[in-house]
Amino acid sequence: MQRREFFKKLGFVAAAAAVVPSVSFAAEAAAPKGPNEFSFEEALKAITGSKGAAASDKIKLKVPEIAENGAVVPVTVEVDSPMSAEDYVKTIHIFATKNNNTRCIAAHLTPANGKAMLSTRIKLGTTQDVATVVELSNGTFLMAKQNVKVTIGGCG
Amino acid sequence: MSKVKSLVKIKPKTYKSGDIVKVDFVAMHPMETGMRKDKTTNRFVPADYINSVKFIYNNETITTMNVWESLSTNPAISISMKIADAGDLKVVFTDNGGSVNEKSIKITPKG
Numbered sequence: 001m002q003r004r005e006f007f008k009k010l011g012f013v014a015a016a017a018a019v020v021p022s023v024s025f026a027a028e029a030a031a032p033k034g035p036n037e038f039s040f041e042e043a044l045k046a047i048t049g050s051k052g053a054a055a056s057d058k059i060k061l062k063v064p065e066i067a068e069n070g071a072v073v074p075v076t077v078e079v080d081s082p083m084s085a086e087d088y089v090k091t092i093h094i095f096a097t098k099n100n101n102t103r104c105i106a107a108h109l110t111p112a113n114g115k116a117m118l119s120t121r122i123k124l125g126t127t128q129d130v131a132t133v134v135e136l137s138n139g140t141f142l143m144a145k146q147n148v149k150v151t152i153g154g155c156g
Numbered sequence: 157m158s159k160v161k162s163l164v165k166i167k168p169k170t171y172k173s174g175d176i177v178k179v180d181f182v183a184m185h186p187m188e189t190g191m192r193k194d195k196t197t198n199r200f201v202p203a204d205y206i207n208s209v210k211f212i213y214n215n216e217t218i219t220t221m222n223v224w225e226s227l228s229t230n231p232a233i234s235i236s237m238k239i240a241d242a243g244d245l246k247v248v249f250t251d252n253g254g255s256v257n258e259k260s261i262k263i264t265p266k267g
Contacts, residue, residue, distance in 0.1 A: 072228045096226050100191060104226040107235065112218035114176035114238030121228040123189075 040097040040131060044143075047093060053133050053143035061144040063130045070124045070150040075104075077132045079116035079142070083109075089116035091135040097145075098128035124150045160185055160206075160257040164247050166237075173265040175239045181209065181247050182232045183257070189225040206231055208250045213263065214243035239265050 038046065044053065062076040081089045088111050094104040107118045116134075124130070131145040162183040171177050183206060190203025205225040211218050219235055227233075237245070242265055248258040 076234075099226050100189070101224055101226055103222075103224045105224065105233070106222040107233075108220045109235070110218050112213065112216065112238055112240075113236050115236035117178075117234070117236045119232075119234035121232050122226050123187075123228050 038102060040095050040102045040129075043093075043095065043102055044133060047133060047135070048141045051139075051141055053141035055144065056134075056142035059132060059134055059142055059144040061130070061132050061146050063146050063148055065147070066149045066151070067124060068151075070126075070152050072121050073124050073130075073148060073150075074119070074121050075130060075132075076119040077117070077134070077144075079134050081116045081136070083111050083114055083116055085111050086137070088137045089134055090137050092116065092118045093133040093135075094118070094120070094122065095131040095133070096122055096124055096128060097131055099123070099125050124148060126150055158251075158253070158255045160249070160251070160255065162247065162249070162257065162259045164245065164259050164261045166245075166261070166263070171239050171265055173239055173241070175265070176236050177239055178234055179211065179237045179245065180232065180234045181211075181259075182230060183249060184230055185251070187225055187227055187229050187231055203252060205252055206249050207252045209233060210248045211235065211237070212246040212248065213237065214241060239263065241265075 058080040060078040067073045079089045093106045095102045104122045127149045129145045134142045165180045167178040188204040209221040246260040
């Protein structure tokens, strides 16, 4: 009787041991997904509708070719625009095309800015294109891209 | 509601009405993506990042921004601004936890 009891208890413990770790692994393994898990192509389509964005030399995209530190990569976007009430840059978007969340920032400007300029610092997890999509007040979209080599990834 | 320190600076320091200046904004914020594992606890550090910034010049909102967690820790953002009247520039920013913080500076054009 005692032996049977012992083996029953052992079986129970073994079964419990088999179940518990797998539950905790499931909770730990899945990285939480952010609300903006778009690929760059999907984000581009969502922003421009069917219009797409044309590459343009009106955009000056300043980003280093090699990032010394992937955690702090300076990006500056300047757009040649009069920023008048009739003709101004409505939005400057910046994307890190291979980050888990490609969206970095979307700045909605007005003529009161005087100049279409946005400067910030972003994290890059790996070597990738940094892209900017610009929406003009006339409803058209422009875009520019530059590849940044990242030696030490910036996402921890 | 967590208080977040921030700085707003105008460059150059001296300007006249009609000038276009640079506005530098920096906030002391970790900008956690939610995908970084704390090596001591082996758990993901929850996402904690500034998600919007608004620039209000003399009660007129001149620029709004959506910000995501890909911005670096202690995010620094710069824009241009056309100086008009004297008054103030207020920067209001929120994070994904719902905290709202703001910083105001005086706009004092010389002439």
